[in-house]
Amino acid sequence: xxxxxWKDNPAELLRVRKGFDLRTVDPxxxxxxxxxxxxxxxxxxxxxxxxxxxQEKLYAQSKVGGxxxxxxxxxxxxxxxxxxxxxxxxxxxxxxxxxxxxxKAPTAEERAHDFLWRIEPxxxxxxxxxxxxxxxxxxxxxxxxRSFAPPGEIERRYGAISDFEKRIxxxxxxxxxxxxxxxxxxxxxxxxxRLDNPEKHxxxxxxxxxxxxLWPAYxxxxxxxxxxxxxxxxxxxxxxxxxxxxxxxAVQRIVISELSAMDLQWPVGDFDxxxxxxxxxxxADLRWP
Amino acid sequence: xxxxxWKDNPAELLRVRKGFDLRTVDPxxxxxxxxxxxxxxxxxxxxxxxxxxxQEKLYAQSKVGGxxxxxxxxxxxxxxxxxxxxxxxxxxxxxxxxxxxxxKAPTAEERAHDFLWRIEPxxxxxxxxxxxxxxxxxxxxxxxxRSFAPPGEIERRYGAISDFEKRIxxxxxxxxxxxxxxxxxxxxxxxxxRLDNPEKHxxxxxxxxxxxxLWPAYxxxxxxxxxxxxxxxxxxxxxxxxxxxxxxxAVQRIVISELSAMDLQWPVGDFDxxxxxxxxxxxADLRWP
Numbered sequence: 001x002x003x004x005x006w007k008d009n010p011a012e013l014l015r016v017r018k019g020f021d022l023r024t025v026d027p028x029x030x031x032x033x034x035x036x037x038x039x040x041x042x043x044x045x046x047x048x049x050x051x052x053x054x055q056e057k058l059y060a061q062s063k064v065g066g067x068x069x070x071x072x073x074x075x076x077x078x079x080x081x082x083x084x085x086x087x088x089x090x091x092x093x094x095x096x097x098x099x100x101x102x103x104k105a106p107t108a109e110e111r112a113h114d115f116l117w118r119i120e121p122x123x124x125x126x127x128x129x130x131x132x133x134x135x136x137x138x139x140x141x142x143x144x145x146r147s148f149a150p151p152g153e154i155e156r157r158y159g160a161i162s163d164f165e166k167r168i169x170x171x172x173x174x175x176x177x178x179x180x181x182x183x184x185x186x187x188x189x190x191x192x193x194r195l196d197n198p199e200k201h202x203x204x205x206x207x208x209x210x211x212x213x214l215w216p217a218y219x220x221x222x223x224x225x226x227x228x229x230x231x232x233x234x235x236x237x238x239x240x241x242x243x244x245x246x247x248x249x250a251v252q253r254i255v256i257s258e259l260s261a262m263d264l265q266w267p268v269g270d271f272d273x274x275x276x277x278x279x280x281x282x283x284a285d286l287r288w289p
Numbered sequence: 290x291x292x293x294x295w296k297d298n299p300a301e302l303l304r305v306r307k308g309f310d311l312r313t314v315d316p317x318x319x320x321x322x323x324x325x326x327x328x329x330x331x332x333x334x335x336x337x338x339x340x341x342x343x344q345e346k347l348y349a350q351s352k353v354g355g356x357x358x359x360x361x362x363x364x365x366x367x368x369x370x371x372x373x374x375x376x377x378x379x380x381x382x383x384x385x386x387x388x389x390x391x392x393k394a395p396t397a398e399e400r401a402h403d404f405l406w407r408i409e410p411x412x413x414x415x416x417x418x419x420x421x422x423x424x425x426x427x428x429x430x431x432x433x434x435r436s437f438a439p440p441g442e443i444e445r446r447y448g449a450i451s452d453f454e455k456r457i458x459x460x461x462x463x464x465x466x467x468x469x470x471x472x473x474x475x476x477x478x479x480x481x482x483r484l485d486n487p488e489k490h491x492x493x494x495x496x497x498x499x500x501x502x503l504w505p506a507y508x509x510x511x512x513x514x515x516x517x518x519x520x521x522x523x524x525x526x527x528x529x530x531x532x533x534x535x536x537x538x539a540v541q542r543i544v545i546s547e548l549s550a551m552d553l554q555w556p557v558g559d560f561d562x563x564x565x566x567x568x569x570x571x572x573a574d575l576r577w578p
Contacts, residue, residue: 022578023578060491063491064491083385086383086384086385087383087384087385090384091380091381091383091384092380094375094376094380095375095376095379095380095384095387095389095420096372096375096376096389096391096422098384100384100385102385131384133385183577184572184575184576184577185575185576188569188572188573188575191569192566192569195562195565195566195569198555198557198558199555201555201556201557201558201560201562202349202352202353202555202556202558204558204560204565206560206565209565209568209569209572212572212575213572213575215575215577216577216578219577219578266487266488266490266491267490267491268487268490269487269490269491269493271490271493271495273484273490276484276493276495276498277481277484279498280477280480280481280484280498283473283477283498283501283502284477286473286474286477286501286502286504287473287474288472288473288504288505288508289311289312289505289508
């Protein structure tokens with residue numbers, strides 16, 4: 001905010017409201033700012049310190065028994081920029097305070113359990129910012145679109161997700177759920193760009209195209225998932241993501257806003273500072289070798 | 290190297306050699322460069338991209354079955370700057386490719402097992418840079434100094450560590466062990482600085498002073514640990530660390546050198562690029578909503 005990049009706060013503008021309709025979200029839009037790419041990249045750099053200080057406070061309070069922590073859920077179609085968010089927004093928080101989990105297609109063992117079984121161990125501990133690259137929402141997105149689970153089971157999961165999110169929220173987890181929203185045309189450009197650059201071929205997955213062809217079904221599944229699981233304690237934010245610089249700056253600002261709302265304070269030491277100074281001074285003649 | 294900051298490579302200069310004597314290492318020295326703080330901080334920034342590209346290649350090769358990975362072990366007296374190394378050197382690698390583990394005093398369950406039991410699950414997987422903030426070396430450092438284990442058991446551990454390190458090296462783990470070496474006078478300054486800044490009080494631990502008073506015994510334990518576990522496949526580097534800017538730039542350059550020696554290549558895609566371009570083109574008329 002300090003740099004004047006944001007006219008309005010994306011944490012308010014992009015937060016899902018009653019009556020939300022994904023079809024009305026323009027992936028090319030840049031709500032909250034009238035500025036362009038260069039200014040957006042500057043904003044990302046300049047606000048990194050603000051994010052880092054908040055994250056350090058979050059981490060610090062846990063060292064004196066505080067229970068607060070954050071969980072950021074990232075969901076999107078392929079090539080929408082989840083990786084870029086991790087590498088350009090969350091790389092600016094201290095590695096000590098970041099717990100990143102990438103959820104892949106479930107293993108046979110994971111499939112033999114309830115869908116939340118593999119999620120639970122990755123709920124962030126006190127002081128941490130947990131980031132889920134994909135998440136339990138895959139179980140109502142690809143699983144719905146591909147009919148990997150029967151309709152009744154998919155139906156059950158929306159409620160189970162909200163119960164789970166309420167349960168961890170009660171333990172001090174601030175939940176921020178983000179959908180990066182790109183257009184199929186933008187995805188096409190990005191997939192072709194990957195194919196054009198041999199250094200990016202390892203990121204290209206021939207299976208992604210199959211999901212691409214199911215775009216309308218995925219958008220329906222996102223709409224329903226957002227409607228059914230958007231709550232006061234676990235809100236969704238839908239971020240237009242055709243412009244990478246916008247999506248990154250917006251996610252950074254959403255995270256900063258949500259951390260700021262936690263009213264974090266530097267913990268007060270539980271020791272006598274003067275006495276400790278004296279103890280250090282007593283060892284001032286220590287020499288080695 | 291590109292910036293001319295390094296006259297000689299610290300990966301060579303700081304690598305432990307036969308006949309190594311910790312008493313001859315000056316914590317104030319800056320081997321390999323004649324430049325100062327400002328140039329050192331520039332070097333750290335400017336070489337971050339070099340580190341990131343190597344790390345990305347390391348990560349990429351694992352996606353096509355490569356087994357290579359790196360383990361960086363950080364050991365030091367309190368306030369020597371381990372945290373700064375993590376936050377200023379390793380924060381520049383992609384979060385996806387970094388696995389940081391901080392080892393604390395062992396729990397009752399951990400103490401009931403062999404000392405390597407809690408280490409094994411944190412050996413980095415293919416493509417990852419694992420960083421240990423403290424490690425299995427605590428089991429021959431504080432445990433030796435404090436007699437937490439009988440002498441015969443400590444004695445056994447040196448060999449067990451080398452067996453363990455050889456075993457994981459055989460699986461593709463490049464091991465880099467770093468001791469940050471500060472003087473007791475420098476530690477005193479840093480502890481007092483923590484006491485002077487209320488925002489840093491949460492980092493201050495009254496117990497640290499007890500270890501400080503055992504400085505000579507710790508230096509003996511480091512000397513012995515380094516002698517007994519420095520091997521071709523798991524070398525030690527002793528980094529003068531009174532100047533933070535030097536220690537950070539030196540560790541960054543050591544990691545870059547060791548990654549470079551792995552001769553990493555971008556993996557070649559296992560798909561037909563032209564056919565994939567056509568498949569993407571076939572879906573070019575996809576529109577939503």
